[in-house]
Amino acid sequence: MTERRSFRQQVLRAREDAIIASVNRFLAEKGFEAMTVDEVAADVGIAKASLYKHFPSKEELAAAAMVGVLDRALAFLDQEAARPVAPIEHLRAVARWMLQVQMAGEMPSLPSQNSTLRTALMQHRGYLDRVMTVSERLGAWITAAQAAGEINPKLPPEAVLYTLYARACDPVLPFLRAGGALSDEQALEVVLATCFDGLAAR
């Protein structure tokens, strides 16, 4: 009996993972407002009503996707923390990872403006906890890098943090790729260079 229950739960869990993966891609490619619950259901291959049995609202769908990428980010931070390199190299690696996720079409882009989604996320404990954790761990590297003279110490640490977050959804990367003059790796390196070294010559 317990075996069957466990099996069924695994099936449900797999289904939910498929839903989240689909939501993640739609959020990445068209954003929250343009994404419709109908197309998510169609993409997963289930009825819309079934989808609502798993997640009570469209906002919860998006929140689940955000929690997913934040967990992936936390896993990357763990792995990265084990590398014995300077703090700024950790930050560069994080930025590169975020850009790679974006290029893979798996970086959900939230509306930075006010919307029903933002208010929902601000009351979502699982989301907020993960954002806080990621921010604290990045913040530690930022202040360490500033103390070591690797990051401009005149910049407020939050400014550095916000800038890194913003680059994860930077529209410059897709534009450069659409231009076609640069390979994916070259486009990534260009965005990374402008982020850390700026536009001006050194």
Added chain:
Amino acid sequence: MTERRSFRQQVLRAREDAIIASVNRFLAEKGFEAMTVDEVAADVGIAKASLYKHFPSKEELAAAAMVGVLDRALAFLDQEAARPVAPIEHLRAVARWMLQVQMAGEMPSLPSQNSTLRTALMQHRGYLDRVMTVSERLGAWITAAQAAGEINPKLPPEAVLYTLYARACDPVLPFLRAGGALSDEQALEVVLATCFDGLAAR
């Protein structure tokens, strides 16, 4: 008779300017999808049907607002070109101007992702012409600055151009202002510094 016609046309022109100004603010604060034609009409103080006598669609409303800011940009470029400074200083001034427009709540932010608006704009001659003109004039300063060793010559000029455009709608600025730790001028200077000088120490 001609006087009365001229007068009435002036009234209509003023009304359309008021509409565009309202659209501009809504596009800046909530974006195209979240903006509704109803609230624009209510904000201007006319009926929705009247609004549709001036502009045939929601996309045309947004296009008119974009043409408006591009004309303001072109006027600024004219004024800036008269200053006898190095090319990079022109670019810095342009970036500062864009951030000021954004802080004033008058920088409409288009969805960088696919949408009905982007396809409409891509067929809008007045919009395309102005974008091309602005891009060419910025492009001249960019290549000049690279030739003078002021802008990193390794960066593709389009990458510099896209980066400047992207900073006009950078979410980092509103986030820094919302934090409250920095004054508006300080937040602007921080964003400007990260754009041109990067996060890394020099």
Added chain:
DNA sequence: GTCTATATAGCGATAGAC
């Protein structure tokens, strides 16, 4: 839990009187 069918609401756009 999954489905079909439907309720409900908001929004872009239009009809028609004045």
Added chain:
DNA sequence: GTCTATCGCTATATAGAC
């Protein structure tokens, strides 16, 4: 050109059978 009133469509969310 301006208004009121309404159409037509789409999208979120739900009811109820199985």
